Amino acid sequence: MTRLVEARSxxxxxxxxxxxxxxxxxxxxxxxxxxxxxxxxxxxxxKLFVGELAPSRGTxxxxxxxxxxxxxxxxxxxxxxxxxxxxxxMTGLEFVSFLLxxxxxxxxDARRLAVRALERVQLDGAMHQRTRxxxxxxxxxxxxxxxxxxxxxxxVLDEPMTGLDPIARRDAVQLFAELAREGASIVMSSxxxxxxxxxxxxxxxxxxxxxxxxxxxxxxxxxxxxxPRKVEIHAREPRRLAxxxxxxxxxxxxxxxxxxxxxxxxxxxxxxxxxxxxxxxPRVAVDTAAGIRSVETxxxxxxxxxxxxxxxxx
Amino acid sequence: xKSFVRATALIARTHFLRALTSRRTLSxxxxxxxxxxxxxxxTGISARASAAPLFANLGWIMMLQxxxxxxxxxxxxxxxxxEVEDRTITYLFTRPIPRPALMFGRFLSTGxxxxxxxxxGVLLLYLACGRARGEGAPVDAGLAWPFxxxxxxxxxxxxxxxxxxxxxxxxxxxxxxxxxxxxxxxLANLPGKNQALTVQFYLxxxxxxxxxxxxxxxxxxxxxxxxxxxRAHAVLAVILVVVIALGAWRLARRQFELTS
Amino acid sequence: xxxxxxxxxxxxxxxxxxxSRFQFLALARSCIRTAARRKLPLVLLxxxxxxxxxxxxxxxxxxxxxxxxxPPQALGEGGNVLTxxxxxxxxxxxxQLIQVRDTIVNFHxxxxxxxxxxxxxxxxxxxxxxxxxGAHLLYFARPLTRLDYVLAxxxxxxxxxxxxxxxxxxxxxxxxxxxxPEWSFLKQQWDVIxxxxxxxxxxxxxxxxxxLAVSSLASRRTFALIGVFAHVMLxxxxxxxxxxxxRERDFRAxxxxxxxxxVAAWMFDIPRGFPRFSLTLALVSVGVTLVLSLWIVWxxxxxxxxxx
Numbered sequence: 046m047t048r049l050v051e052a053r054s055x056x057x058x059x060x061x062x063x064x065x066x067x068x069x070x071x072x073x074x075x076x077x078x079x080x081x082x083x084x085x086x087x088x089x090x091x092k093l094f095v096g097e098l099a100p101s102r103g104t105x106x107x108x109x110x111x112x113x114x115x116x117x118x119x120x121x122x123x124x125x126x127x128x129x130x131x132x133x134x135m136t137g138l139e140f141v142s143f144l145l146x147x148x149x150x151x152x153x154d155a156r157r158l159a160v161r162a163l164e165r166v167q168l169d170g171a172m173h174q175r176t177r178x179x180x181x182x183x184x185x186x187x188x189x190x191x192x193x194x195x196x197x198x199x200x201v202l203d204e205p206m207t208g209l210d211p212i213a214r215r216d217a218v219q220l221f222a223e224l225a226r227e228g229a230s231i232v233m234s235s236x237x238x239x240x241x242x243x244x245x246x247x248x249x250x251x252x253x254x255x256x257x258x259x260x261x262x263x264x265x266x267x268x269x270x271x272x273p274r275k276v277e278i279h280a281r282e283p284r285r286l287a288x289x290x291x292x293x294x295x296x297x298x299x300x301x302x303x304x305x306x307x308x309x310x311x312x313x314x315x316x317x318x319x320x321x322x323x324x325x326x327p328r329v330a331v332d333t334a335a336g337i338r339s340v341e342t343x344x345x346x347x348x349x350x351x352x353x354x355x356x357x358x359x
Numbered sequence: 360x361k362s363f364v365r366a367t368a369l370i371a372r373t374h375f376l377r378a379l380t381s382r383r384t385l386s387x388x389x390x391x392x393x394x395x396x397x398x399x400x401x402t403g404i405s406a407r408a409s410a411a412p413l414f415a416n417l418g419w420i421m422m423l424q425x426x427x428x429x430x431x432x433x434x435x436x437x438x439x440x441x442e443v444e445d446r447t448i449t450y451l452f453t454r455p456i457p458r459p460a461l462m463f464g465r466f467l468s469t470g471x472x473x474x475x476x477x478x479x480g481v482l483l484l485y486l487a488c489g490r491a492r493g494e495g496a497p498v499d500a501g502l503a504w505p506f507x508x509x510x511x512x513x514x515x516x517x518x519x520x521x522x523x524x525x526x527x528x529x530x531x532x533x534x535x536x537x538x539x540x541x542x543x544x545x546l547a548n549l550p551g552k553n554q555a556l557t558v559q560f561y562l563x564x565x566x567x568x569x570x571x572x573x574x575x576x577x578x579x580x581x582x583x584x585x586x587x588x589x590r591a592h593a594v595l596a597v598i599l600v601v602v603i604a605l606g607a608w609r610l611a612r613r614q615f616e617l618t619s
Numbered sequence: 620x621x622x623x624x625x626x627x628x629x630x631x632x633x634x635x636x637x638x639s640r641f642q643f644l645a646l647a648r649s650c651i652r653t654a655a656r657r658k659l660p661l662v663l664l665x666x667x668x669x670x671x672x673x674x675x676x677x678x679x680x681x682x683x684x685x686x687x688x689x690p691p692q693a694l695g696e697g698g699n700v701l702t703x704x705x706x707x708x709x710x711x712x713x714x715q716l717i718q719v720r721d722t723i724v725n726f727h728x729x730x731x732x733x734x735x736x737x738x739x740x741x742x743x744x745x746x747x748x749x750x751x752x753g754a755h756l757l758y759f760a761r762p763l764t765r766l767d768y769v770l771a772x773x774x775x776x777x778x779x780x781x782x783x784x785x786x787x788x789x790x791x792x793x794x795x796x797x798x799x800p801e802w803s804f805l806k807q808q809w810d811v812i813x814x815x816x817x818x819x820x821x822x823x824x825x826x827x828x829x830x831l832a833v834s835s836l837a838s839r840r841t842f843a844l845i846g847v848f849a850h851v852m853l854x855x856x857x858x859x860x861x862x863x864x865x866r867e868r869d870f871r872a873x874x875x876x877x878x879x880x881x882v883a884a885w886m887f888d889i890p891r892g893f894p895r896f897s898l899t900l901a902l903v904s905v906g907v908t909l910v911l912s913l914w915i916v917w918x919x920x921x922x923x924x925x926x927x
Binding site for chain 2 (some may be wrong): 059095096097098099113114116117119120122124126128130131132134135143144146147148149191
């Protein structure tokens with residue numbers, strides 16, 4: 046089956062500045078989050094992806110084809126760039142219609158599809174207004190509209206949440222999820238980790254131009270054996286619980302934050318085998334009668350994975 | 360081929376409408392009208408100024424050597440460079456269109472707009488010179504027509520050169536200033552064969568064949584051996600085709616590193 | 620000794636921050652330093668004036684040496700054919716340009732284009748780019764007045780212009796001073812030194828104001844560059860055309876460079892060999908240009924709003 050993107054030892058340099066270095070990855074079709082701190086190489090990767098740039102080294106294919114100046118591929122792609130750039134003299138409708146016309150649609154079809162796309166991003170009220178007068182959020186939505194209007198197979202979004210208010214962000218995530226359900230593959234780069242997490246569990250993590258990790262968040266987390274898993278337990282008798290937990294196999298450390306007033310205390314555990322710990326915890330809870338109120342694993346999420354990986358590579 | 364023509368036409372039409380209201384076009388209009396303004400002032404304050412010499416001097420020195428290169432520099436260098444500077448080139452180059460369609464489309468629309476603006480400037484110059492009160496020949500077709508031809512060719516060839524510079528360089532306007540004034544301005548006024556290396560020489564050759572004696576009174580006219588008009592047309596056509604082809608070739612291959 | 624730790628990340632400034640009366644100097648210094656980072660244009664545009672300075676200074680030196688009847692050893696009478704020919708050429712030139720004032724005015728006429736280019740290159744973006752990039756928001760959020768801003772920008776442009784317009788002339792004067800017998804140049808022609816400084820500053824000031832005015836009107840640096848060239852070339856061309864058509868030399872005063880050359884001829888008291896049109900008109904032309912430019916700069920800078 047054709048992969049969404051396959052990169053082999055891809056490098057891209059801007060003079061002496063390294064944009065990407067020796068990146069090898071293979072991503073199946075679907076939704077994937079492209080993550081990394083500032084300057085990680087996310088935008089460079091996306092520019093290689095959409096054929097704006099060609100790799101300095103290595104090979105990169107999208108849907109089996111080399112993207113640079115590949116017109117056939119562009120008909121299947123939609124790209125929302127990071128830069129805040131629109132044709133200020135055009136209205137939102139004219140802007141999207143113009144680009145649809147370049148995609149090969151007739152004038153009538155272009156207009157119809159443009160209206161539909163602008164409605165989907167909730168810009169239909171301002172579609173006859175010049176983009177010069179748009180707010181930052183409206184500009185971002187116009188960019189998203191032109192990326193999805195022609196119903197592409199692959200939608201590439203470079204920081205699509207920039208400038209959107211919290212409600213608009215939520216709506217954007219819902220829109221992308223809807224598009225994914227309709228069969229589009231989505232590649233989205235973002236700093237807003239919980240929004241990427243809401244959309245997909247599959248990530249590609251870049252840092253300083255290098256690939257740090259790829260795969261599902263859970264699987265990547267499991268691979269991080271150097272970082273024991275954290276568990277936070279709120280209990281009425283934290284000390285009694287802590288004594289019992291220390292005796293379990295795989296528990297690396299236990300820390301007790303005593304109760305304040307009437308509230309429960311907190312036992313913070315680090316364990317190298319989360320599955321074993323989770324299977325042993327019920328027995329310990331019954332034996333100690335410590336009055337457990339809640340159990341949380343604060344570092345299984347994307348943010349923790351991100352922090353661990355970036356920290357360890359610095 | 361069909362998609363190329365379609366994309367070129369769409370870009371030309373869209374950009375034509377944008378160009379009508381852009382500040383660049385306004386600057387071009389202001390520059391184009393300067394020779395006419397100068398003629399208006401001269402005919403107003405001087406009773407001795409006569410139409411044909413005034414038209415010839417202002418046309419040859421001010422219009423052809425300064426205004427036409429400046430206007431085409433402003434408009435022509437924007438053909439590719441404006442999309443890069445405004446960072447909108449991303450939208451165009453991620454669509455299924457041949458890249459040179461951008462250049463051809465905008466070249467067409469720019470050519471129409473700039474030609475119109477400059478030809479209106481020439482018309483106003485003609486009308487302003489017509490106010491001259493001095494004794495001397497009026498501005499007739501023999502005087503004006505070769506000049507209009509030269510201006511039209513100047514628009515097309517210079518625009519193509521500056522557009523191609525935009526495909527090659529990051530700052531085409533700076534390179535264009537150097538070309539227009541250091542190379543064209545300097546070489547075109549050097550005596551001898553060096554002039555044949557400039558576009559100005561062939562533009563002036565188109566005028567030089569005019570039967571009107573008024574051109575002969577212009578500084579630098581008599582001391583130069585110009586080419587026949589037929590040859591000048593051919594050379595200008597070759598320059599146009601070569602320059603456009605080079606620009607299109609480069610645009611198809613160039614990678615644009617835009618800042619976010 | 621009492622133990623203490625300093626784990627705070629932020630330490631507030633405890634000194635005073637009274638605004639200085641010469642804040643424009645700090646801004647000018649910063650602008651010059653930033654502009655001078657682009658070294659290649661500086662080298663390319665200063666190279667011709669530098670070469671011209673060396674040549675003209677040597678000619679002045681030769682002139683004084685010949686006056687004293689002793690050509691320099693470096694170009695002695697003996698030696699090979701090349702040195703003989705070179706010495707003949709320099710001797711001939713030196714005899715014609717025995718007057719230092721003529722040398723300096725010729726130098727200015729030969730290199731004023733490079734002064735203009737330097738000022739245009741480094742000055743065209745001073746206000747245009749600030750406005751385009753929103754840098755004026757940073758400046759005016761500080762205790763910096765509009766006057767400080769204008770003075771700083773003017774000083775920045777003038778600095779680069781003076782590198783070509785003032786410094787070379789002074790170098791030639793210094794060479795003349797030391798080469799002249801018994802400091803005769805300093806004693807008898809001290810007015811040339813004053814004229815050199817005066818004209819250098821004058822032409823720098825006028826062109827700086829023009830460059831800044833165009834920069835304040837343009838939306839970006841490249842447009843401002845074109846505007847400067849357009850103004851200089853069109854005004855010169857118009858003056859020349861009208862002078863030819865009307866057979867009246869005074870029309871040349873319309874050209875800004877031509878007017879500056881006329882003023883140079885007056886300041887250096889050159890009796891012949893330079894464009895001779897009305898000095899009054901030249902001064903009026905320059906004066907009007909200066910006043911208009913300053914008015915444009917001031918009104919544009921005053922309108923700069925401190926909103927994004």
